[in-house]
Amino acid sequence: MAIKGRVWKYGDDVNTDVIFPGKYTYTVSDPAEMGEHALEDLDPEFRFKVRPGDVIVAGKNFGCGSSREQAVTCLVSKQVGAIIAKSFARIYYRNCINNALPAITCPEAVDALEDGDEVEVDLEAGEIRSGGRTFTFPPLPEAVMGIFEAGGLIPYTRRRLGIEE
């Protein structure tokens, strides 16, 4: 599965309130509508200009703050290809796995990539490629790879429980 798109670059400690504002958490429930608020308080342009496959690149502690899963769903809804960060907040990281959104920890790539760069992410090979440069990242722990491969925690659970799609 190759992910290809442009880089949207942000800094450290991007929190869930700026990814998906708290005031919408109980009034917006449709994923498509969630996408219309993605990064609203961080980068007002993002939700209008992001294209499927684009990659968010950020510093340390991406997704800190609330446990709200909409902060992942809104990006999935915008078909963001992956998030590459120096580190992730833990609930956010779990939410990414559970929604099958690649969350890649790769500080070298974060330092090298610039806003607007064309980038390709190869999950199987564990490689990020951009402008002739290649960065490698470790694969997901085996225990959680299954969730990812099933397309997220819900389909994974269904499979485990033997429930037909």
Added chain:
Amino acid sequence: MGHTFAEKILARKAGLEEVVPGQIVEVTPDAALSHDNTAPISKIFRSIGVERVARPDIHVVVLDHATPAPTTKHAQNHKVIREFVAEQGITHFYDVGRGVCHQVLAEEGFALPGTLIVGSDSHTPTAGAFGAFAAGIGRSEMAVIMATGRIWLRVPESLKIVVHGQLREGVTSKDLALHVIGDLGADGALYQSVEWSGEAIEALDVEARMTIPNLMAEMGAKNAYIPPDEKTVAWLRGRARRPYEALYPDHDAEYQRVVEYDAGDIEPVVAKPHTVDNVVPLREVAGTPINQAFLGTCTNGRLSDLAQAAQVLEGRQLHPGVRLVVIPASSQVYLDALEAGYIRTFVEAGAVVESPGCGPCMGNHMGVPAEGEVTISTANRNFRGRMGTKESEIYLASPLVVAASAVAGYIVHPQDL
């Protein structure tokens, strides 16, 4: 070799002899907490295709985030939850007005030493003040617990924080926790289990202790732990739902990092906009004009917090043009505060006292700021836009400082009023 608290409890719950950091275990939590988000969670649960909740007895559902409902949409959301818990036989359900979920979980005797708690709210670590292992999870994960009764957890590395000596007069556990967050940073405990100990922690009463694990979410921690002692046992007497067995880390446990502080060095602090680790000594921002003060939340809305604020406000009036919003963390706190006369003190000072719940903490209702306004709050988050508009600023401080600032009209410590 010895084990940390996190290693011991996860081994106990997984039925294993021992576990090591990095290992993935599957467990059934003793309690699974959710709030207004139970409606979307129930929707995800139904999408799995399972008819009945596997373990209705472990779920605790508290309506608190937007209560009483500010809009029809919010009311709809609550209605879905009431119908769902009735249909599924979830009896640990606390409707509008009971209080903030983390406070209610404790008061209702679910936050017990040596138990494992998960919650679809990031401040779930609060229950660690009672010696529980308590971690936040996402909505899909809660839905899967409903379907299976199980969740996977990664055994975390541990960070040990020792606080020697005693906090000075006018310095609270809020100042201590903010000081440490400022020192170690918003990712200072990323993925870690944080164990607190030392004389300063032992000296705190149970309510003041709860503020510390609550704020550890702002340092990226998975959970935080305070060793239960006789104060914990006394607080839980008459409240605990079931017998419990406390767990303590071994003396030769291995920590990823150990950090020590001298409580006597810590002074009143404030977290400036727009990150919780943007912590400075109060004196650096003293004099900053404010428009609104907010006393409440799962961080500092308990009786002892209200008592401190009432002491400052007794016989005083709010600064003209400044609002003070007071929200007791639970109906129990509300009743106790009424009895103690604090509510009268607040109202006489010119404050607005509102029904227990989260209120404006995450920008839902009951006292959100206007654009360009400055709020000083006892909450745990000051992110841009947190209280509803990104064009406003939030400073975080102790109840003492919030109350004093409401009187002065600018940020100040009561000692300088």
